[in-house]
Amino acid sequence: MQLKLKILDIQENQDIVFINFNDALKERIDPGEKVVIKKSDYFFSSSAVLTNDLVKIGYIGISSEKAKRLNSKDNDTLDVYPDGNIELSHILKRKIEGKILTKEEIVKLVGGIITGNIDSVLISSFLTSTQILGTSTKEVEHLTRAMAETGTMIKFEKSPVMDVHSIGGVPGNKTALLTVPIVASSGLTIPKTSSRAITSPAGTADVVEVLSPVDFGADRLKEIVNSTGGCLAWSGVLNLTPADDKIVEVERKLLIDPEPIILASVLSKKYAMGADFLLIDIPMGDGAKVTNWESARKLASNFTELGSALGIHVEVAITYGGQPIGNAVGPALEAREALLALQGKLTGSLTEKAIGLSGILLELGKKAEVGKGKDLAREILESGKALEKFKEIIKAQGGNPNIKPEEIPLGKYKENISSDDSGYITKIDNSLIVKVAKILGTPFDKGSGLILNYKVGDRVEKNDVIVELYAESEERLLLAKKFLDYNKIFQTEGMILKRFPGLKVI
Incomplete structure (x- = not known):
């Protein structure tokens, strides 16, 4: 049947359209049944929601996003019919x-x-x-x-094309903000595209978006990379792997990330971006996606094997994932920390990991001899070349290259959490950090998150401020604080882990 379009001011991620009961009855369309919506040569399939009031007889209601895909406006005529593809x-x-x-x-x-x-x-x-x-x-x-x-395939002018990707699973992993400018400063091409957070408090795209736009079409992305040697962009708008975007949306709700899907999701994007050399970062440790050497070796082997089949030279770095990278967790806080590291005002796990990963890429790209890449990466970072390259990339992407760390807006509601005990910190619970960050509003509330003032091995005294919480709403801050009343991020040496009260003596 043919129906006229009514564009609805809605946001939906379940692939639904709205059809009047009377029109559905004529075509024997049941509630929830798949229907095909077609205009010229473009079509898509969605589940039918039946209504008496939302759309009139002879009309079909779809979201503005779907209307754009059809290149249609209100009252345009569309072909609508049941989807018989079983x-x-x-x-x-x-x-x-x-x-x-x-x-x-x-x-x-x-x-x-x-x-x-x-x-x-x-x-x-x-x-x-x-x-x-x-x-x-x-x-x-x-x-x-x-x-x-089935998506966009991009070819860059200069080769080899380098890339780096972390499978995630450890909070605060903002190393790409250092690695990309270090590698690009050497003259290599490194077009870094990444997804937004799936199960973590902040993906690379979420962090970079605090400093500049990250959504570019393929032509604009190539302009940025050709002029600067690198980019820090969101892969979603590029339409690199359109199926992956829908898969990720479901993964986010199910809170699962199957290993075969990780492999296909990562390497399909790198294959589409024309990568010649790819470094995979697999964080390993308690609370990470990979918790032991056996699993890490197996996943590393699968990545290198699949890369070889696709014509990509893939190397893998198994990194420490037992605690957050750096001290900040959350988009704005991580952007601020990365800037401080690039300015040489901060050292620690963030800079050391970024230097280590960059060193491998510099060796793969023949900019350093084997075993000398780390030294060159450190030299580029400490000389200020990486900071200048980062500013160049941020400017090319439409951001403010001269923004200072203290100018990055954080959540206006803040709470300090103090230690209940004295002692040396022996463990940090990554999973609890992720939960707290999500309660605070990450990744959608850019200014929300937390700062860890202590890491494993540090000595803490009772009543020291061990965590700083940031939120953009007072309600979320209170919820996070209440959560931490019953859940401890830090474990200190000699600390009582749990007390079970006895029964009343009769």
Whole structure:
């Protein structure tokens, strides 16, 4: 049937459209049934929500975002019909049953995710079955290629193209803000694109967005990289791997991150960006995604093997992930800390990790001999060249290159948390830090987050301020403070971990 478009002022992430009950009845469309919306050669599939009042007979209501995809305006005529494609459901059923999918099936699966034929419910079943059953090596390769080749493929003028990516899992991992300008300062090309936070308090894109825009089309991104040698951009707008964006949205809700999807998600973007050399950072430790050497080695092997199949030289650095990188957690706080490190006003785990990763990339790019890359990276950072390159990139991306760390706005509500004990800190709970940061409002409230004034090995005295909390709403600050009344981020030597009261003596 043909229906006129009514653009609705709504935000939705469940792929829904609104159809009048009477129109749905004529076409035998049930509530929640998938329908295809088509204009000229472009189409997508969404679930039908039936209504009497929201749209009139003869109209279909869709979000402004979907209208843009159709290049349509109010009252334009659209073709609407039931989606009779059940083949995709059979493919997913095969996966749930533990069968190995063919290349053709995976290509159809990815296409279905992009068009909306596979909705969030079906994506959830795909992710959970992958989490439980795993995938074959060939399946991951096919998935990676399909995710990349259905999106934008970018080719840069200068080679080799370097890249670095952390799989995440450790709070405060803002090393890219140092690594990219260090490597770009040497004359290498390093177009760093990243996602927003999935399960962490802040992704690289969330942190950089505090200082400059991060959303660029492919042509503008190439201009930035060609002029500066690097970038710190969000991959979402580039349409590099459109299926991945929808998968990530579901992952965020399920709070899962299956290893095969990590591999395909990371390498599909790097494959699409034309990377020649890629360094993967795998943080390992309590509270990180990878907690032991065996798992780290296996994941590292899978990354290098998949990279080789795709024509990318992949190396892996297994890094310490038992506590946050640096002291700040949260977009604005991390941006401020990265600036201080670039200015040479801060040293510690952030600078040491960034120097180590940069050193490997400099060796891979033949800018330093093997074993000498770290020295060159330190020289570039300490000389101020990395800071100047960072300013150059921020300016090219439309930000203020001269912003000072103290000028970055933080949440206006602040609370200091004091230590209940004296002693040496023996453990920091990464998972609790993430929970507190989320309660405070990260990553969406840019000024929210926390600063850890002590790290593992430091001595703390009773009543010392060990954590500073920042929030953009008083309510969130109070919730975080209440959470910390019952949950301790720090464990000190000799500290009582838990007291269980006895029963009343009768």
